[in-house]
Amino acid sequence: MEPLVSHTGLVVPLDRDNIDTDAIMPKQFMKSIARTGFGPYLFDEWRYKDAGYFGKPAHERTPEPDFVLNQPRYDGASVLLARRNFGCGSSREHAPWALHQFGFRVLIAQSFADIFFNNCCKNGLLPIQLDTATIARLMEAVKGSPGYRLRVDLITQTVCAPNDERWTFEIAPAAKKLLLEGLDETGATLGHADAIRAFEAAHLARSPWL
Secondary structure, eight states, X not given: OOOOSEEEEEEEEOOOSOOBHHHHSOGGGTTOSSSOSOGGGTTHHHHBSSOOOTTOOGGGSOBOTTSGGGSGGGTTXXXXXXXXXXTBXXXXXXXXXXXXXXXXXXXXXXXXXXXXXHHHHTTTOEEXXXXXXXXXXXXXXXXXXXXXXXXXXXXXXXXXXXXXOEEEXXXXXXXXXXXXXXXXXXXXXXXXXXXXXXXXXXXXXXXXXX
């Protein structure tokens, strides 16, 4: 994965509470055994009027023009702004995969479901929790200012608005390290490969019957 140290991106407002993982990545698109190819189906049942299936070309679909991600002013958005309890529902890891593969790197909300929050950190997405009043102000600013962008610095754990207003956020040190280094838990473990091999050799020497 690509490390995330800082990020500046166009913000798209998804002004809803309780957005669950089935809305983020509907179950009918979870048939692939690969970890790629899910981006085109992000929020599929909200983005399109017709029913889709994995592999159906976008040009054969009928977009829902009122859905925010279909509005030209938000083309290329990489920061998603939502309300309360984002990522609730099932623990499917396909949800953060789809968000990342669609082009998002940062998610900002009032709160996140715990499992979803942790899955994001392990898959190159930075979830940021800000208080209710700040989320409300950001929603208003984004909707009222085409091209609204936020700058996020993970090292200092700050979000900076165009007017230089700043907010700080919390993130666990372990999750922060994964994002800064662009690693998942497997990659982080492999960083200790020499120590693991040394332990295995010593353990086998002590217990050759194993």
